[in-house]
Amino acid sequence: MVETSVFRERYRNEYIGKYYSGRLHFVFITLWCACGIGICLxxxxxxxxxxxxxxxxxxxxxxxxxxxxxxxxMHHRTRFLQAVFKRHTLQHHHFFTSDYMNYDSVNDLRIVLFPPVLLIFFSAFFVAPVFAIIYHFFSLNAALLYVATTLAYYLNYEWLHLAYHLPQTHWVYRVPGVLTLRKLHFRHHDLHQxxxxxxNISYPVFDFIFRTLK
Ligand SMILES: [Zn+2]
Ligand SMILES: [Zn+2]
Structure with missing residues (x-):
């Protein structure tokens, strides 16, 4: 725990700029997805x-x-995605360990939520091309449903992951199932596991299929 506290302080000094706002980060991600879903619907x-x-x-x-x-x-160093490995394994997993899972202040969202620039990148280079393909080969309705579902899934993922790093006394744990999902993520945060x-950070469908659900 002491080690984690030291890591947190170092991370905050190095990566959380004085103009960063965790609240704004959360609002941006939520609005980006909500507006996208609204337009599709x-x-x-x-x-x-x-x-x-x-x-x-x-x-x-x-x-x-x-x-x-x-x-x-995110868990294996690869040549082209070094930054993803660094941010997840070297930073997120050392900022939050299974014995110190809660964030201390709202600006710690910097290491929980995806950076906004990555969200824009994914929207432009992963979601938009699939939208175009589905629209071309099937229909506009199907393409819009794809975008709306992807954005809803992503937003739900971010909200759930954020919830796991909130104290267990938070009201969000009154939502059925959230506590169970949190326990799975806790186990994942054990550095040996x-x-x-x-x-799966949200729903463990493929953990179940690939037998990695513990
Ligand atoms: Zn992980
Ligand atoms: Zn986590």
Missing amino acids: YYIQRPTLLQLAVIPLTFLYTNLFEYLGHRYP MDKSNF
């Missing part, structure tokens, strides 16, 4: 059952993306 018109099937398919696709991204580049189990 506005343009979706009478979706068919087949088009609605995009929702569970997108859920599974993003859950797999979350699982693989976390299991491999972090590269072995519980790679």
Whole structure:
């Protein structure tokens, strides 16, 4: 715990600038996703059952993306994604250890939420091209449902991960299931377990399928 406190102080001095605002970071991510979802819902018109099937398919696709991204580049040093490894394994996992999981101040969100620039990057280079492909080969409704589901999934992921690093007395733990999900993430934060189990940060679908649920 002392070691973690020292790491936190060092991290704050080095990476949290005096103009950074955790509240603003949270609001930006929430508004970006909420506006995107709102725009999609506005343009979706009478979706068919087949088009609605995009929702569970997108859920599974993003859950797999979350699982693989976390299991491999975030926990293994790779040539092109060094920064992802550094931010997650070397920083997030040393800022929060299984015996010191709660954040101390709202500006510690800097190491919990994805940087806004990464969200814009993912939206432009991962979500937009898939939108274009689905629109081209299927329909506008299906493409909009894909974007809305991806943004909703991502926002839910960020909110859940933030909740896991809040004290257990927080009201969010009255929401059914959140406490159970938090326990899984706690186990993942054990430094001896972090590269072995519980790679789904939101819902452990692919941890279950790949037998890494502990
Ligand atoms: Zn975490
Ligand atoms: Zn991890």
